[in-house]
Amino acid sequence: MIKTAFTTLLLVLLTATVCAEPVNIRGVRMWPAPDNTRLVFDVTADIEHSLFVLKNPDRLVIDLKNTRLDKPFVGLDLGPSLIRDIRSAPRNDSDLRVVLDLKGAVRPKSFALRPNNEYGHRLVIDLYDERGAAPSADTRAAPSAPAAANAPREIIIAIDPGHGGEDPGAIGPRGTREKEVTLAVAQRLRELVAREPGMRAVMVRDGDYFIPLRRRVEMAREHRADLFISIHADAFGDPRAHGASVYTLSHRGATSEHARLLADKENASDIIGGVSLDDKDDLLASVLLDLSLTGTMEASTDVAGRVLSGLGQVARLHRSRVEQAGFRVLKSPNVPSILVETAFISNPQEERKLRDPNHQYALARSVMDGVRSYFRQNPPPGTLLAVRQESRGQQHVIGRGDTLSGIARQYQVSLELLRSSNALRNDQLRVGDVLNIPRSSDG
Numbered sequence: 366m367i368k369t370a371f372t373t374l375l376l377v378l379l380t381a382t383v384c385a386e387p388v389n390i391r392g393v394r395m396w397p398a399p400d401n402t403r404l405v406f407d408v409t410a411d412i413e414h415s416l417f418v419l420k421n422p423d424r425l426v427i428d429l430k431n432t433r434l435d436k437p438f439v440g441l442d443l444g445p446s447l448i449r450d451i452r453s454a455p456r457n458d459s460d461l462r463v464v465l466d467l468k469g470a471v472r473p474k475s476f477a478l479r480p481n482n483e484y485g486h487r488l489v490i491d492l493y494d495e496r497g498a499a500p501s502a503d504t505r506a507a508p509s510a511p512a513a514a515n516a517p518r519e520i521i522i523a524i525d526p527g528h529g530g531e532d533p534g535a536i537g538p539r540g541t542r543e544k545e546v547t548l549a550v551a552q553r554l555r556e557l558v559a560r561e562p563g564m565r566a567v568m569v570r571d572g573d574y575f576i577p578l579r580r581r582v583e584m585a586r587e588h589r590a591d592l593f594i595s596i597h598a599d600a601f602g603d604p605r606a607h608g609a610s611v612y613t614l615s616h617r618g619a620t621s622e623h624a625r626l627l628a629d630k631e632n633a634s635d636i637i638g639g640v641s642l643d644d645k646d647d648l649l650a651s652v653l654l655d656l657s658l659t660g661t662m663e664a665s666t667d668v669a670g671r672v673l674s675g676l677g678q679v680a681r682l683h684r685s686r687v688e689q690a691g692f693r694v695l696k697s698p699n700v701p702s703i704l705v706e707t708a709f710i711s712n713p714q715e716e717r718k719l720r721d722p723n724h725q726y727a728l729a730r731s732v733m734d735g736v737r738s739y740f741r742q743n744p745p746p747g748t749l750l751a752v753r754q755e756s757r758g759q760q761h762v763i764g765r766g767d768t769l770s771g772i773a774r775q776y777q778v779s780l781e782l783l784r785s786s787n788a789l790r791n792d793q794l795r796v797g798d799v800l801n802i803p804r805s806s807d808g
């Protein structure tokens with residue numbers, strides 16, 4: 366008797382599992398990126414799915430087990446995506462079939478994402494253009510100078526706005542998302558780089574879509590960047606935490622507990638933003654050795670220091686020295702790389718400043734000051750800047766604490782001559798500016 370009751374109970378339990386609550390599709394978002402289109406379904410639980418492609422015309426069919434659609438897919442702006450139309454129909458009583466009508470052949474990839482602090486359970490469908498559009502083709506702008514062999518080249522600055530798409534990054538008390546301010550500051554920095562003679566900017570991300578960390582590193586290498594700058598905003602439980610900081614990759618551990626936690630958080634971007642588990646990370650094993658062999662580490666530290674002192678002119682600093690931690694996005698062999706935490710987005714005052722276009726410009730300008738100062742002192746061989754400097758003679762890059770009279774003493778020229786050969790109206794110096802050092806005989 367007891368045994369029968371138990372069996373009945375077991376049967377009931379099994380039946381309950383089989384006829385589980387249906388999963389509901391609450392809505393769908395789309396993130397068009399240069400080389401793919403990402404479609405994200407917001408769902409109420411893990412969802413069982415399968416997909417296959419059909420030809421003539423090109424379609425992608427997504428079959429969803431035990432699933433219901435809350436409301437039809439209307440109002441989704443398909444704009445420049447690979448998708449022409451999206452429709453759905455019930456199937457086998459409990460299932461749902463979603464069909465994407467496509468503009469051409471695609472290679473699909475799908476995976477589930479766990480809830481994060483902005484979204485719940487999600488099903489991600491990535492559509493890669495089968496016509497083989499080169500990844501990031503649209504950001505690979507043609508060199509502005511005619512590319513004769515051995516012609517001096519521009520210095521290439523890869524600007525990497527952190528996060529994007531499904532990964533909002535840190536979120537401020539007023540709801541400001543890190544991914545938005547990083548893009549805004551990055552775009553302003555791009556403008557400044559473009560104005561700089563002999564330099565060119567490459568945007569690693571230039572819209573609201575997600576890019577895996579490894580892909581960001583690859584893009585810097587593909588573009589043969591001379592410098593990689595990843596832009597972020599910090600966050601901490603205590604809203605009083607404040608200030609900008611600059612990081613480089615660590616050889617060993619992190620230089621502080623906060624640096625270690627920060628790197629963990631930034632490295633979680635892939636998990637939050639959506640990288641499927643079969644994208645293995647095979648690049649990084651020998652990277653640290655490479656970095657130390659090529660002097661990339663020293664170059665990174667040098668740029669980082671200059672950018673930090675630039676930031677110190679326009680913002681409070683979190684730490685007065687460059688910090689280090691194991692940021693995966695900084696692991697480009699041969700490309701000096703730094704990560705700038707512009708401010709604490711979790712601090713109400715700093716959140717407000719991060720949203721202010723004037724402050725975004727000020728941040729970009731101060732990063733630019735550091736970058737300019739570094740390359741003027743260390744122009745990579747074969748670049749326009751190197752050629753220009755060879756033809757120009759000696760120069761001095763203004764550092765912190767420099768005075769005009771001190772520089773005059775250092776190079777043994779008169780103050781008068783130093784002023785006149787640089788057309789200075791007063792003796793005020795800006796960190797990162799460059800003074801021509803006249804030969805004493807010039808006067």
Ligand SMILES: [Zn+2]
Binds near residue numbers: 535
């Ligand atoms: Zn970040």
